Amino acid sequence: MDKKLKNTEPPIWADRFFEWYCNADMQEEILGDLYESFMDKSANGHLFQAKCWYWLQIILFINRRTLSRNNNSFTRLNSLDMFRSYFKIGYRNILKNKGTTFINAFGMALAIGCCLVVFQFVDFIYNMDDFHSKRDEIYVVQRTMQQNGEQIIWNDVPLPLGNALINDFPQLNTMVRVNHHGGVVEYKDKVIAQRVSFVDANFFDLFDFPILWGNKENFANQEGIVLSNWTAEKYFGSKNPVGETLSIRFNHKGKEIIERFIINGVLDKTPENATFSASIIIPFQRQKTLMEKMEDWTTTASITFVQAKTPQLIAEIKAREAPYLNRINEANEDWNIVGLNFQPFKQIALNSSNTRNAQFGFTEKAAIYFLIAIAIILLLLVCFNYINITLAAATTRLKEISVRKVMGSNRQQIIWQFITENILICLFSLAIGVFLAHTFFIPSFNNMLGGITLSLSFFKQPLLWLFVLALVLITALGGAGYPALYISKFPPNAILKKEFKIGTKNSFRKVLISIQLILTIITVFSTFVVLLDAKEQKARDWGYQQQDLTIIPLEDGNDFEKFKNDVQKNPNVLAVTGSREQLGQNLAPLKIEVAGEQYDVQGMKIADNYLTTLGMTLLDGRDFNKNLEAESEQSVLVNEAFRRTMNWEQAEGQNFKIGSKNYHVIGEVQDFHAEDFYFKIKPMVLQMATPADLQYVSIRSQSGTSEATAKALGSSWKKFYPHSPYNYSFQDEAFFWYFEKYRQTNSILSATAFMTILISIIGFFGLAMLLLNRKMKELSIRKVLGASFFDISYLINKEFFLPLIISIIIGLPLSYFIIKGLLNSVLSPSSTIGILPFFLTIACICLMLVISLAKHIHTAAVSNPSHFLKDE
Amino acid sequence: MKRYQLGEFEEIVLLWVSIQNEEAYGLSITEAIKEKMNRSVTLSSVHTALYRLEEKGFVKSGLGGASSKRGGRRKRIFAVTNTGKDALMAARDARDKLWRLMPDGLFGFSA
Numbered sequence: 001m002d003k004k005l006k007n008t009e010p011p012i013w014a015d016r017f018f019e020w021y022c023n024a025d026m027q028e029e030i031l032g033d034l035y036e037s038f039m040d041k042s043a044n045g046h047l048f049q050a051k052c053w054y055w056l057q058i059i060l061f062i063n064r065r066t067l068s069r070n071n072n073s074f075t076r077l078n079s080l081d082m083f084r085s086y087f088k089i090g091y092r093n094i095l096k097n098k099g100t101t102f103i104n105a106f107g108m109a110l111a112i113g114c115c116l117v118v119f120q121f122v123d124f125i126y127n128m129d130d131f132h133s134k135r136d137e138i139y140v141v142q143r144t145m146q147q148n149g150e151q152i153i154w155n156d157v158p159l160p161l162g163n164a165l166i167n168d169f170p171q172l173n174t175m176v177r178v179n180h181h182g183g184v185v186e187y188k189d190k191v192i193a194q195r196v197s198f199v200d201a202n203f204f205d206l207f208d209f210p211i212l213w214g215n216k217e218n219f220a221n222q223e224g225i226v227l228s229n230w231t232a233e234k235y236f237g238s239k240n241p242v243g244e245t246l247s248i249r250f251n252h253k254g255k256e257i258i259e260r261f262i263i264n265g266v267l268d269k270t271p272e273n274a275t276f277s278a279s280i281i282i283p284f285q286r287q288k289t290l291m292e293k294m295e296d297w298t299t300t301a302s303i304t305f306v307q308a309k310t311p312q313l314i315a316e317i318k319a320r321e322a323p324y325l326n327r328i329n330e331a332n333e334d335w336n337i338v339g340l341n342f343q344p345f346k347q348i349a350l351n352s353s354n355t356r357n358a359q360f361g362f363t364e365k366a367a368i369y370f371l372i373a374i375a376i377i378l379l380l381l382v383c384f385n386y387i388n389i390t391l392a393a394a395t396t397r398l399k400e401i402s403v404r405k406v407m408g409s410n411r412q413q414i415i416w417q418f419i420t421e422n423i424l425i426c427l428f429s430l431a432i433g434v435f436l437a438h439t440f441f442i443p444s445f446n447n448m449l450g451g452i453t454l455s456l457s458f459f460k461q462p463l464l465w466l467f468v469l470a471l472v473l474i475t476a477l478g479g480a481g482y483p484a485l486y487i488s489k490f491p492p493n494a495i496l497k498k499e500f501k502i503g504t505k506n507s508f509r510k511v512l513i514s515i516q517l518i519l520t521i522i523t524v525f526s527t528f529v530v531l532l533d534a535k536e537q538k539a540r541d542w543g544y545q546q547q548d549l550t551i552i553p554l555e556d557g558n559d560f561e562k563f564k565n566d567v568q569k570n571p572n573v574l575a576v577t578g579s580r581e582q583l584g585q586n587l588a589p590l591k592i593e594v595a596g597e598q599y600d601v602q603g604m605k606i607a608d609n610y611l612t613t614l615g616m617t618l619l620d621g622r623d624f625n626k627n628l629e630a631e632s633e634q635s636v637l638v639n640e641a642f643r644r645t646m647n648w649e650q651a652e653g654q655n656f657k658i659g660s661k662n663y664h665v666i667g668e669v670q671d672f673h674a675e676d677f678y679f680k681i682k683p684m685v686l687q688m689a690t691p692a693d694l695q696y697v698s699i700r701s702q703s704g705t706s707e708a709t710a711k712a713l714g715s716s717w718k719k720f721y722p723h724s725p726y727n728y729s730f731q732d733e734a735f736f737w738y739f740e741k742y743r744q745t746n747s748i749l750s751a752t753a754f755m756t757i758l759i760s761i762i763g764f765f766g767l768a769m770l771l772l773n774r775k776m777k778e779l780s781i782r783k784v785l786g787a788s789f790f791d792i793s794y795l796i797n798k799e800f801f802l803p804l805i806i807s808i809i810i811g812l813p814l815s816y817f818i819i820k821g822l823l824n825s826v827l828s829p830s831s832t833i834g835i836l837p838f839f840l841t842i843a844c845i846c847l848m849l850v851i852s853l854a855k856h857i858h859t860a861a862v863s864n865p866s867h868f869l870k871d872e
Numbered sequence: 873m874k875r876y877q878l879g880e881f882e883e884i885v886l887l888w889v890s891i892q893n894e895e896a897y898g899l900s901i902t903e904a905i906k907e908k909m910n911r912s913v914t915l916s917s918v919h920t921a922l923y924r925l926e927e928k929g930f931v932k933s934g935l936g937g938a939s940s941k942r943g944g945r946r947k948r949i950f951a952v953t954n955t956g957k958d959a960l961m962a963a964r965d966a967r968d969k970l971w972r973l974m975p976d977g978l979f980g981f982s983a
Contacts, residue, residue: 009943026923029935032945033899033915039941060916065923 010038011051014058022066030061082413083420090421093397094428100389103766104479105429107385107759111378112433112471113441114755118375119467120442120454124273125363128349131271132208134307137173138345139314141165141304142355143328146336147589148600153341155357156300158328162200165306165324169317174307176200176207178278180359184249184555184725185280187235193553193725194231196248197278197302198286206307209277214242214265223286224264231279232266241266248280249723251555259286272452275349275360276303297331303359305345314342334591374752377519379475381756384512385763386422386479391509392770394487402492411488418484423476430472448747450740509767510803516763517807517845518814520756524844525815527746527753528837534742536831543672543681544583545615549731550699550710551582552717557694559720560607564697566716572702572709575613578694580605583614583674584734590685593657594646601642602674602682603658605689611637611669613700621652621667624688635688636663640671642683658685676738677831698731706730757848764800764852771799772856780865793857800849808845812838876959877928883963884909885921889931890952890960897936897947898922922950930956 019027034057042050094101129135141161143154159177166175179198184191204216216226225246232241241263250257261282270277308314321340328337343351352362401414438456446453458464554560557578564576581587581604590603608626611618624635643651651668663685671681701709710728717726772779779792819833878886888904889896902918905911925931936949952960 026919028945029898029948030915030919032938032942032947033897033902033919035943035945036899036941037902037915057915060914061919063916063920065920 008039008042008047010035010054014051014055018058018061021062023068026066030066034058082416086417086420087424089417090424093421094424097393099769100393100766101425103762104382104386104389105425105432107382107762108426108429108475108479109432109436110755110759111375111382112430112475113436114378114752115375115471116433116437116456116468117441117445117454118371119464120456121371121445122368123461123463124452124454125349125368128273128275129345130273131210132206132345134206134208135346136344137307137309138206139306139308139342140345140348141306142341142343143335143337144339144341146338151338153343153355155352155355155359156302157304157340158297158331159299159301160295160297161324161328162301162304162306164327165317169313171313172306172308172317174202174206174305176203176205176305177284177301178203178276178303178305178359179284180278180302181250183280184251184723185235186247186249187244190235191723191725192234193727194279196280196282198282198284199278200284203281206305209270209274210268212266212268213240214263216265216267223262225261225283226265226267226281227263228267228277228279228281229269232263261286275352275362297328302357306342318342371748374523374748377523378752378755378759379471379478381516381519381759381763383475383478384516385759385766386425386475387482388509388512388763388767389770390418390422390480390483391486392767392774394483395774398487398490398495401487402490402495405492406496414488415484418487419476419480422480423472426472426476426479429475430468434468444751445748448744448751450744506799510799513764513767513800513803514807514810516760517803518811520760520848521807521811521841521845522815522818523749523753523756525812525837525841526819527749528840528844529819529833530742530745530749532834532836533831534739534746537677537742538739540677543616543670545700546732546735548701548703548706549614550701550706550713550728551731551734552697552699552710552713552726552728553582554578554695554697555721555724557689557691560691560694560697563716563720566719567697567699567713570709570712570716572705572712573699574702575609575700577610577613577698578607578689579610579696579698580689580693582696582734583672583731584676587674590658592685595656599645599683601645602684603687604674604684605687605693607689607694610686610698613698614672615700616672617670619668619670620650621665623667626688634662634664635666637667637669637686638665639669639681639684639686641681642685643668645683663687676735678738757844761848761852764849765855768796768799768853768856772796772860776860776868779860780863780868783865784869789861792861796853796857796860800853804845804849808842812841815841876962878930878959878963881917882921882925882930883960885918886925886930886952886956886960889922889925889950890957894949894951896950901950922948925956926950928955929953930959 015031018031022030034054037057038050038054041053132138140155141157143157145152145154159179162175162177166172177198177200180195181198183194183196185194185196209216212229214226227241235241235246236244242265244263245260246263247258247260250259267277308317318340324340325337329335343355348360349362350365350368352358352360353364404414404417434456442454442456456464560578564578567573567576587602587604590601592599592601606624608624610616611623618637619640621637624637628635638651646654648654651665654665656663656665669686673679673681674684675682699709699713710730713728714726717724775795779787779795782791782795816833884905885901888901892900892904898915898919901922902913902915905913905918922931922933926933930953931950932953933948933950936947938944938946
């Protein structure tokens with residue numbers, strides 16, 4: 001019954017809406033009429049129609065008269081006037097307390113500036129490749145391999161796979177393969193070794209690289225090629241090269257092929273957020289004439305893209321992938337592929353850091369989380385500063401608030417007043433923050449990372465506006481929310497009668513100070529750990545002499561001996577050797593069989609005096625001897641890690657199989673780092689290289705002369721390899737990126753630590769200033785009565801001492817675990833955290849507090865007590 | 873003679889207020905116009921007219937009794953004032969005067 005009655009009521013939201021907009025004086029009679037009418041209408045059962053009619057009526061009643069407000073009504077205030085008043089009061093307050101305002105605003109500006117940098121970076125990463133209009137539909141086909149109990153994703157898949165996929169699933173709109181290949185490009189007198197990319201004819205249907213000269217549309221039909229902007233510049237300077245001819249020499253399985261190409265188009269500058277690009281783009285049909293291996297499942301394409309309109313299609317292919325896997329595994333016995341991986345192209349930058357043979361620029365996810373964490377920490381710090389300072393300053397404002405309350409303000413209004421005040425400060429800091437970010441933070445961040453140029457462009461990024469708005473609101477509410485709630489709750493008469501003192505119980509403040517200190521400790525500690533680790537890594541022993549080692553890539557190893565003899569005539573050259581691999585660059589996995597069991601190890605092929613030239617130590621047995629015929633057929637050297645893995649007492653004299661061939665261990669080499677320190681030293685097999693194997697010449701020169709020697713050797717090179725470009729590099733450059741990552745992490749961490757320290761100092765300085773102002777009378781009396789300098793400084797330090805102890809006890813272990821866990825991707829697993837960072841952090845934090853408080857202690861200690869006592 | 877501002881619709885509403893003497897309120901007038909005059913009209917336009925009439929001093933109002941039929945809300949009862957009566961009379965006089973000027977036979981009857 002009751003329910004039925006309720007059901008026939010008019011819609012309650014319509015009533016509420018009406019009550020909201022309508023002048024209170026008219027509401028009753030109008031609603032009464034409507035109700036009566038509604039009841040009549042719903043009586044005949046058409047409830048829904050009645051309700052619609054009711055809504056219609058409510059809407060029809062919106063007019064000037066119902067919207068008007070009587071001036072004598074007390075129930076509603078004009079909120080516009082109210083806010084104007086808030087802003088006025090806020091503005092006056094800000095001017096009145098210039099010191100604290102400056103402290104709050106400056107700290108906030110720093111934090112906001114940093115947040116903008118982080119936002120720009122994250123925005124940049126998430127909009128990678130967005131100039132390709134089909135970006136969201138593109139997937140990269142990758143293969144997942146089971147290796148040593150781990151699933152590892154490789155970016156290259158067999159060449160025919162792409163074709164097979166698009167034949168079996170015609171719903172895939174497009175399939176494009178990109179195959180990078182080495183080549184030597186010749187134009188007039190310029191001979192440069194360069195990477196060229198063979199692509200399927202529809203490459204430019206899928207990717208929207210902007211074009212500068214010529215065209216890319218007829219790319220498939222013509223015999224031409226397309227160059228990137230910077231490649232064209234290398235050969236032709238700034239003039240338009242369309243129609244010119246380039247010859248490119250390929251070396252394929254020992255066979256030299258020279259091809260001539262007409263330049264069809266030149267791409268414009270690659271957008272900065274491109275994850276991949278190509279310097280010389282050649283249609284695949286030209287590769288056929290070169291290598292004619294398009295149907296070979298053992299050769300791979302560097303990248304295979306497919307375009308799928310829906311993710312369901314990808315899921316469908318994934319569900320029917322088994323035949324492909326079998327096909328691939330049949331062709332490549334040692335691969336053991338367990339699945340295809342369709343990597344969405346739009347997330348390729350975030351997901352490529354662990355992909356082998358990845359052809360895409362990438363960012364570690366950890367780095368992004370890390371930057372976001374930094375932004376949040378900085379925001380927290382400034383909010384805490386604001387809370388502390390506002391609460392400490394509240395004593396002076398309590399009277400104002402009480403008077404407001406007596407005059408009729410309600411609590412809500414006082415809360416809004418505080419929040420408005422903070423919004424004003426936030427807006428002010430936002431202006432400074434944007435300025436700081438634009439002129440200082442973003443340029444230095446670009447420097448730290450190198451290679452990207454972020455900039456604030458408010459016109460192009462609608463999201464940036466939203467972010468800035470959210471930032472202001474979060475900081476305003478985070479900073480002023482608690483103080484507003486706290487201060488507004490006291491009864492005015494108690495305050496006015498001075499019955500009650502605020503801020504005598506300051507455990508809340510101590511908690512905030514502790515959290516601030518803990519956050520600071522975390523950033524400072526991590527900075528020290530990474531700084532010290534980087535220093536240690538630089539000084540670490542590689543297991544061979546990395547300095548003064550020049551590496552020259554060879555195209556053809558057969559002339560190696562002659563070249564070597566010529567090079568040795570240079571007085572600065574101490575030793576020369578050759579190898580198939582360069583350390584740190586391209587180490588191949590090798591499958592071996594020991595006593596019937598399979599192992600995955602690393603394999604290198606080296607010339608006879610490789611060990612002595614690189615400065616490796618032979619622990620046991622003997623080095624290769626080129627005069628022994630059987631050497632390259634049967635003898636191998638192994639490293640310590642190999643012996644340990646096999647549980648051998650002694651390596652020399654042992655036997656194992658590579659494929660079906662039997663090999664004999666003739667010696668053991670001391671462990672050396674073939675990869676960077678991030679990787680553990682793996683078991684390694686060193687085989688004697690045949691001349692045809694050799695791809696790199698390693699030259700040990702007199703200390704400090706490697707640059708000059710390398711240049712001087714150019715003439716010997718010309719003698720033996722007149723048609724090949726002379727390239728050299730130095731072995732220590734091979735690990736440039738490894739240390740570069742350290743450098744980047746270091747500079748970002750140092751900047752963060754500096755920021756947190758600066759913001760904390762600012763905050764503590766302001767807080768101490770306010771506290772001291774309140775205590776000055778007490779201190780003066782104490783001084784008159786004979787308190788010493790230490791008593792005075794103790795009284796001031798008291799506020800910070802307990803939080804300091806607590807934060808050190810909690811903060812140091814916490815940061816230790818954070819570093820251990822979160823930054824594992826930054827530190828190499830072999831790094832250890834010594835005791836030094838702990839001491840440095842404590843020292844740094846104490847120093848920070850001394851800086852924040854020194855001025856105040858000094859003021860308190862040396863000022864004339866009568867000055868503070870006589871004012872009343 | 874005093875001039876009264878009285879629109880056509882306002883005149884109808886005012887007439888009905890007079891007819892439903894002491895019983896007139898928004899809904900009753902709306903329904904009367906709908907039923908007796910066969911003219912479609914919304915509550916809100918009637919209310920607006922009533923408020924305008926009150927502003928002009930042609931009607932006076934007071935809150936009447938509440939009833940559960942109205943969800944416990946009171947009615948605003950309207951009654952015609954003397955000015956209102958004068959205005960109605962004036963409107964009628966003006967019209968009568970015109971009717972008297974009508975030439976005989978045009979409508980088939982004598983006015």
